[in-house]
Amino acid sequence: MPRTRSTKNDSAETKGEASSKSSVSKYPLGAKNEKPPTVFILPKKATQDARIVNLPNPRNAKPSRYLVCPTTGIYEFTKISAPKSMPRSWLIESNGVEDASDTSKTNNSRGQVASSADLYVATTIDPLFFVLPALVHADSSRKAEEKRRLFMTIYDHLDKLETEESHMSEILRWEGTRSLLESRMAAVCDTADGGGDIMFRLNEKKLFAIILNKARKMCQGGLAPSMEEKFVTKALEAPVQVSSQRSSDSKQAKSSTEKGPGSGESTPQTESADSQSTTATSQSDLSADSQASTAATSVEDDGDVVSAVKVSDDVVHLQRLRTAFSFISSRYLTSSLATQLSSSLADQTTSGIDFAPLDAYYTELAKLRAEAAASRAIGDYTKKRGLDAEEEEARAEKKRKLEEEKKKKASESRASKELKKVNTAGMMKLSAFFKKK
Incomplete structure (x- = not known):
């Protein structure tokens, strides 16, 4: 029985349903999260009462996030990012948690992909840096002739830092955090008892x-490798120079080698053949060794690459100390306070540190770098002049050859020119007719 049209339509619909079922993914993908999760590494000693709060940044007073624990202290977040040339991402899995209402069912584990591979590590920060802007604020808001430091309570000081986005007032309600801030303020302030409350006044000497x-x-044990390389090693690196002077020892060795082992006075001796051969062999070995050592010494003396000036350990230590002090000041102190403390560091009477060796080394280093730059410029100019002279000689030689060819062509006769135009391919040479048969 022939198939009808309705049968064909039914079979087409059946195939379409089968293909649609086969195209459905076994593991459906969820919608992209507009706010992907952020990965934090928190300290183990932080308690469950720890909170992430907004506090004014000690350097620029902008609200930033910090981890505050009433028991262990305050932590700052250090961001670690992947290089842009090598994109990375996080695959975050949350383990299944049992449902409290129904113990027979559990939630399956779910995973999320964070396109940004940024990592935030919580590291300890001294709470002193958060109160310093408040302690200095009282002096900086007045004129120089009207400045007068007053004893104030911790609440009076920190009220100057209170903003709408700051949680400073909330963390002051925690007894552990308030005690920690008061102890750090007492380390840099003069204290006085004001009716049961401790009052504070900044002491710049204690702060410094x-x-x-x-x-x-x-500085103990050296700075971080990146800081050590950039701010110590490269900053103190002197230009290299090739030493062409030979030491007196090498000259003496060379002169003794030129004389040779047989240049001394010979005394008649009567020895056996074996002893004579042994003596000759030892003398030849000694001569070969001395020649090799002299050659090596001459090569080393002719082209020793040495530093123009040697850095002492004292200078390196002073550079590390200055770098560490500048790092702390530029990261955790206000610009005005950092400038004031930097001037105190440079003053030997205040700091008790003599930076004269470091300054003298920098002065000498500047002279050596200027001389190296000048010699490099002269060398480049001389090299350029040499190349220009070679190019001029090549052009002159080429011009001379062209002139000789022109003269040669002009001296040729017309018959010679016409003969050169003749096609002699396949013709026998004239010398072939004079060969012996």
Whole structure:
């Protein structure tokens, strides 16, 4: 029985349903999250009462996020990003959690992909840096002739830093955090008892001593590898120079080698053949060794690459200390306070540190770099002059050859020119007719 049209339509619909079912993914993908999760590494010693709050940045007073724990202190977040040339992402999986209402069912684990591979690590920060802007604010808001430091409570000081986005007032309600801030303020302030409340007044000498002590601790064992390379090694690196002077020892070795092992006075000796051969062999070995050592010495003396000036350990230590102090000041202190403390560091009577060797080294280093730059410029100019002379000689030689060819062509006769135009391909040479048969 022939098939009808309705049968064909039914079969087409059946195939379409089968193909649509086969195209459905077994694991459907969820919608892209507009706010992907952020990865944090938090300290283990932080308690469950720790909170991420907004506090004014000690450097620029902008609201920033910090982790505050009433028991262990305050932590700042350091951002670690992947290089732009190598994009990275996070695959975050959350384990299944049992449902409290129904113990027989559990939620399946779910995963999320964070396109940004940024990582935030919580590191300890001294709470002193958060109160310093408030302690200095009272002096900076007045004129120089009207400045007068007053004893004030911690609440009076920190009220100057209170903003709508700051949670400073909330963390002051925690007894542990308030005690920690008061203890750090007492380390840099003169204190007085004001009716049961402790009152504080900034002491710049105490503050400078604490910042200097932090810089010294930072220098112990060397700075971080990146800081050591950029701010110490490269900053103190002197230009290299090739030493062409030979030492007196090498000259003496060369002169003794030129004389040779047989240049001394010979004394008649009666020895056996074996002893004579042994003596000759030892003398030849000694001569070969001395010649090799002399050659090596001459090569080393002719082209020793040495530094123009040697850096002492004292200079390196002073550079590390200055770098560490500048890092702390530029990251955690206001610009005005950092400038004031930097001038105190440069003053030997205040800091007790003599930076004269470091300054003298920098002066000598500047002269050496200027001389190296000048010699490099002269060398480049001489090299350029040499290349120009070679090019001129090549052009003159080419011009001379062209002139000789022109003269040669002009001296040729017309018959010679016509003969050169004749096609002699396949013709025998004239010398072939004079060969012996």
